[in-house]
Amino acid sequence: MVKLIVNPRSETLRQINVDTTPNTRVRDIVVAYGKANNSLSSSRIRFTKLEEDAVSKKPKHVTLDYEKSLAQNGIVFTDDSDSKEVYAKDLGPQISWKLVFLIEYVGPLIIHPLLYYGWFKPDYNTLTQKVSFILVMLHFLKREYETTFVHLFSSDTMPLFNVFKNSAHYWILSGLSLAVTIYAPDSYRNNLRADGSREHKIPYGYGFNLVSFPNYFFESVAWLAFALLNNNWSSWVFLTIASIQMYIWAAKKHKRYLKEFGDQYPKNRKAMIPFLL
Incomplete structure (x- = not known):
C-alpha cells in the first residue's frame, strides 16, 4: 500500500490521506473521497x-x-512507503450534459407552437411563416433525437449554472x-381586422475531410438558408451569434485535436469553415 495525500482547493473539502495502490482507478478514489466529505x-x-508548465516553467494543475x-496518470511511487499529493476542488452543483442539451432544445419546441x-x-x-415554423420544429426535434440516441459526451456533468446560460441562447434567441x-x-396586421416553432478518434468523410466540425458548418449553412428564407432581422442576429459561438467551440476543440493527435491529424483540415477557418 502507498499513501495518497488529497489536499483540498475548496473550503467545502478537507484533507484526507488515502491508503491505496498505484493501480487503483482514480474514479474509485474520488468516490471514496466524496463519501468522506459529507x-x-x-x-x-x-x-x-501539479506539473511544470512547458512554457512558463511554473507549476500548473492538470486534471x-x-x-x-494513478500510475497511468503519471503518479509514480518509488516504494510502498512513498507518498504523493493530489488536489481536490469542489466544482459546485452539477447537471448531466445530456439533460442540459435536452432542456436547451425543448425551449423552441415549446415556445414556437405556443x-x-x-x-x-x-x-x-x-x-x-408556415415553412419557417416547420423547419424550426424539425430542426430541434432532430437535436433532441441526436442528444438522446446519438451523441456520446466526454464528460458526465457540467456546472448547474450552465443550464441557465446555455438555455437563454436557445429559449430567447431561437x-x-x-x-x-x-x-x-401578419398577426399585428390581422388584428386590425379583429373580426375577420468518450474516446476521441479522427473522423473522415461526410465533410470531415475539410473541417473538424462539419456539423457546426452545416448548421450555420442551414441557419443562413433560414435567414435568407424569411429575411427577418432576428434570424440574422441568431445566425451571427450562433455561428460565432459554434466557431469558438470548433476552434477550441480543433486546437485540442491538433495537440492530441499531433502528426496523425490531417494538416489541411480547418476547424469549421472549409479552406478558411
Whole structure:
C-alpha cells in the first residue's frame, strides 16, 4: 500500500490521506473521497496534480483521467512507503450534459407552437411563416433525437449554472425572439381586422475531410438558408451569434485535436469553415 495525500482547493473539502495502490482507478478514489466529505457527489469533485508548465516553467494543475489508474496518470511511487499529493476542488452543483442539451432544445419546441397556435393566428400566416415554423420544429426535434440516441459526451456533468446560460441562447434567441418577430407581423396586421416553432478518434468523410466540425458548418449553412428564407432581422442576429459561438467551440476543440493527435491529424483540415477557418 502507498499513501495518497488529497489536499483540498475548496473550503467545502478537507484533507484526507488515502491508503491505496498505484493501480487503483482514480474514479474509485474520488468516490471514496466524496463519501468522506459529507457524502459529496463525485461529479462535483475534480482531482488534479501539479506539473511544470512547458512554457512558463511554473507549476500548473492538470486534471487526472478518472478512468485510468494513478500510475497511468503519471503518479509514480518509488516504494510502498512513498507518498504523493493530489488536489481536490469542489466544482459546485452539477447537471448531466445530456439533460442540459435536452432542456436547451425543448425551449423552441415549446415556445414556437405556443406563439404560433396560441398567441397568433395560424390561419392568416403566409407560406413563408408556415415553412419557417416547420423547419424550426424539425430542426430541434432532430437535436433532441441526436442528444438522446446519438451523441456520446466526454464528460458526465457540467456546472448547474450552465443550464441557465446555455438555455437563454436557445429559449430567447431561437425561441422567443424568432417566434415573435417571424409570426407576429401578419398577426399585428390581422388584428386590425379583429373580426375577420468518450474516446476521441479522427473522423473522415461526410465533410470531415475539410473541417473538424462539419456539423457546426452545416448548421450555420442551414441557419443562413433560414435567414435568407424569411429575411427577418432576428434570424440574422441568431445566425451571427450562433455561428460565432459554434466557431469558438470548433476552434477550441480543433486546437485540442491538433495537440492530441499531433502528426496523425490531417494538416489541411480547418476547424469549421472549409479552406478558411
